[in-house]
Amino acid sequence: MANTVWGSTNKPISAKRLAELLDSAVQVDGTIYIGYPILGTPDGAFPFDALLLSPTYGVIAFDIVEGRDAGDYQSRQDDIYAKLQSKLLQYPSLVKKRKLIPQINVVSYAPVVQDFSEDDEYPLLNDNNLIQFLTNLSEGDKEIFPKVAAAIQALTNIRKGRRKRVQLTPNSRGAKLQALNDSIANLDANQNAAVVETVEGVQRIRGLAGSGKTIVLALKVAYLHAQNPDWKIAVTFNTRSLKGQFERLVNTFVIEQTSEEPDWDNIHILHSWGSSSSEGIYYNFCKDHGLIYRDFRSARDNFGDGKEFNGACAEALKEVTRPKQNYDAILVDEAQDLPASFLRMCYSVLKPPHRLVYAYDELQSLTDTSMAGPEELFGIGKDKRPLVVFSPPTSGQARQDIILERCYRNSRPVLATAHALGFGIYREPGGLIQIFEQNDLWLDVGYRVKEGVLEDGSYVSLERTSDTSPRFLEEHSPIDDIIEFRAFETKAEQDAWLVDAIEYNIKHDELVADDIIVINPDPLKTRKNVGDARAELFQRDINSSLAGVSTSPDVFFESDVVTFTGIFRAKGNEAGMVYIINAHDCFDSRYPSYLTTLRNRLFTAITRSKAWVRVLGVGPEMEKLKEEFDRIKQHQFRLDFQYPSEERKKELRIVNRDLTQAQRGRVTRKVDELASIISSLEAGEVRIEDLPLNLRKKLKALLG
Template sequence: MNKVNFTRGINGKPAASQALEETLTTIEGLSGECFFGYPLIPTPEGRYFADAILVSREKGVILFDLVEGTEVGDYAARQDDLANKIEAKLKLHKELVKGRRLIPPLNVITFAPAIDAVDRLAKEDYPLANERDLAKILSAFSWQDSSDDLYRMTLSAIESLSSIRKSRSKREVSRPDSRGAKLKKLEDSIATLDRRQNRAVIETVEGVQRIRGLAGSGKTIVLALKAAYLHTQHPDWRIAVTFHTRSLKGQFKRLINNFCVEQSGEEPDWTRIRVVNAWGAPGGDERDGIYYEFCRVTGQEFHDFRSASNRFGGGDRAFDGACQAALTAVATPPELYDAILVDEAQDFAPSFLRLCYTMLKPPKRLVYAYDELQNLSGTSLPPPEEIFGTDDRGQPLVSLGDDPRRDVILQKCYRNSRPVLVTAHALGFGIYREQPKGAETGLVQMFDQPALWEEIGYRVREGRLAKGEHVVLERTDETSPRFLEDHSPIDDLVVFLQFGNEAEQNAWLVEQIKKNIKEDELRYEDIIIIHPDPRTARERLGPIRKALFEIGIQNHLAGVDTDPDVFFKTETSSVTFTSIYRAKGNEAGMVYVINAQECDGVGAGLASLRNRLFTAITRSKAWVRVIGYGQGMANLIHEFECLKQRNFRLDFTYPTDELLKKLRIVHRDLSPHEKQRLEQKKTRALELADALERGEITPDDLDAETKQKLLRLLGGGK
């Protein structure tokens, strides 16, 4: 069915835009993409944008000059100016030019819905239309030699976000079949954002907007471009971009800078658009943070990590407690920003999002993006009605309703190929993990809501997606584009390897990295080595790093040898080593997950270990190597082989509510102190069982109440 898709940017002409959208929707046989207030074009006179542009396979490029009232002014001069500027922009794309001629036809229409007698005002060769005669004017335009490829390239040039996805520096390759050449082709293929991403960038709602999607679906890019788009359209606004992983700071600054220069010809004004940490600390702009700024402006006590941990508890509780204390201490919070954009919202407690919300001027433009799966357990963020609370009348302050502009779901995964992504899910959830003795399932964890699987781009191949039911899930070509996996054999995309010991693993890894750089035409920044345990990363990565230095391969440990805000070194060629938490939000062509055996185990903390493995695998844009030694690695390889035999499909029985509850308890996270206490109690229970077995204690030695309690809890007496 032919239809026009609309992306509604800011053009300051709401009535005419609405009338144009309604009219284009009714024209039969017309299809394509229509953008309002976009693209932005840098010109010597400053920033410039088209009121509306329609890119159509049948018609070519139609530019619209919109008139809100009844005064058309010198509309012919406006049409000439518009056509010249857009033509100059399109001619920068070699693939759209033949000789000196632009291949897609370019036409301009002035659309004035408030004027009845447009014929009277129209000049020859300068079409002027209202709702009644737009279809007739459009019928005279056609694109004779159009093709799918030409249409796609024209659309890409109009959207003009193409340079955003390309690598930081030009990729030089000499062999067409090398890994470097494959990576270059891959990066070029995903240079253009898809329609959902594009709409998420350009369409801004008054109020709260939520963006959800898998790792690799482009949330960070969308958020950065959205911030830059708002900044170029409203240079006077005060905008903040914040996040959880500090190493994302450089990436955000680079993306925002590129977009602003490309769209407006000017660098961003970093005093108006701020890329800041969430927590922050005293020490100038580089160390500033949203929470610290709130405390500074309101004059209340600021808690750093140590004081927050002492007062509110360690881990995530520290920041949550600090934000809650800040919110309750201030009766009238300061309205400091026009827009705040939050990435990685799944890693923040709702109290931080509430803090951001209170710091906004009406209409409270808060955009928060999160990954439903980064915390695989499915204990995702609560709905906005719950996060932001209610007003005096008990009505929710924020409700997204069913407006797709307020609740954007990015289903396509552009970072990970289907085999890589499904491997991460299979091992993250323990889909093919052997059922431990006495357990009801081998699963480690599962979403509370089965429907989430479909939201993140899986479809049911067999069975039924419901609790207690058997189901087989697979990814589709629509949500996992084929080109992401077609560049290499499947057996090369994901490799699991077991070694005899750590030294053997390390020696193999050093040889592989050497080969990647010397033979595969991969650059230093195409390689990430991830160690899953943040506490021992420095010590365990040391011997590998030393061996690489000895053969002249520079490398660094992210956040230790670099500033905490830096992940990849840009000034020198250097391979990145990292612990799992610093890896979040970053990506590379070749990812090595080492000492992976540490992500296997039983009992408490297993869910967290599997989440680390999931996060590590999903850093890969092309190839991933999961390596380790010992029984733990053998177990992981067994799970991976089961997945491969089933052609990368997830085949399992969905846990019931009762079983889900058990999984959360059995595999829950414990602090080192809690783990120690659990081990002590297990030892005492074993000693009691041994003593009963040996006859050192008889059941009669236990008081009646204890005996009854043991029988009941162990299932012997209900």
């Protein structure tokens, strides 16, 4: 049976009938696209009525007839064939001796036309003979099928990277990285649905970091723009450096689908906040409605630490009773990092039916639970009913809630290491640092129970599945090469090793400079900590940049440039080779509540890698972090541990409670004061007897 992906169609009745027919036919495999693809032609965008991509039967394009008159279906079939052939001939891997390797079949499907024709050249078919026609086709070349799918999905060019890669050695890192990109050049079924299926209202796309949401959103923008060139479409996000990435992706995909540059008057790629120097959704909302615009400092002064953007958006919404509805569609990336008031602002500036697509990472931060449901996010309307409610999936309709289940960035060893370190599964001494509030969230993020039970107080062994962490992501290199921890005695030794390794990557491994990012987990020390390594790279004729400092805040990668970055600008980006420096900063903290922040930074840094990661640090704490990683390896990248009891969870909940920067500072000062008092008691500078009796009693009661 074929999986159906629902795009926009002006032939809904016959299209639904075709989808149901193919879905019920057990002998037909693959994906049937309705209203997709859209191909660029000299005459502009050309949308297909339907297309079946089948590993068994190849490519079958459908001319759908809605009604009893088939008209000049022969000419329409010729036109469809010519356009599809012209598209596929552009890809050398699909051509041999000037001939197209995959076979293209074009049929007209007319469910209510009785006078059908099984002419081999121009088949006109209905429900009675379509399946028989398909099963009589000669089987296609299954080895070429993934390349055909990638070409039709418009992914082939983008997966080549930011520039053409020239390999000299078949087994070099550069060749492996290219092969890895080629392996993920096809959208899976859920990604396909997320691109093409568009609801008349709000749609949610969610999944693990690395599941392809950014590319899916860019493809969706191109699809919507090709279908509706007059629509005003906005794309918005939290991480400023995503702007350049979105511009590149959208430009590439629109050209693929329309053979024309995007109309940038109708596609706006905007940061969520914005400013007078760089437009954003919130900034434009304030400007359009004559409101006070608050920058970060003003918002913090008025709404408090950690509540800046939520407060600013909520304030602006409260001031406007009838917002100007400037957009036909808005797509939001990184919604997990944006407040509910911002999503409501996006909803308010949309014309009915409020086409809002918001995508978010499930559990990007290890302490997060899932985002609130749509009823809570968007609130209640004037009729006292929720503005947004998701309906259950219905046959023949686009889905409102799409889950991307597979992680295509991180291999099993990399992601399991990131989780084990982030949670402190094998930390000695001390054990767990944090844990999911809901035990079943482990299953949601791609683990399965190998042994034991996933219950409070019980032993459990968790491992990643091949479905959620595809094995090809780790088969390109030995595991000891995929992820490596190194401890150095001095920072100078660390920097020297880093520079030598990067030089070797570029001169011998056939990686290009922009395949490499270097992450310093402590954002306050990044500029200082990376200076020496960057200077030495410059002496070796290797260019580097410090993201957001030596480059525009809207740009993360530059061609032929190694990117150095702090942890915050690294979010949302990925690279083939990731170096994490000064990782010892993330091993421990005298303040338990701050340790979760440090381990979350390490988790985020490790999960930027789509091929190899090197975790570097200095001194005894790095040695201990390396030993913790060695225990992960000894357990074969499984998570084997005693699940915390409810009492222990309560303790972790208190330690990891949500504190503002000011509150965290007060806790830190009080801990330091208490440590000073204890030191004085131990040194005999102050005696227990010097303390008032009532204070001694309180201390005894508190400490048990």
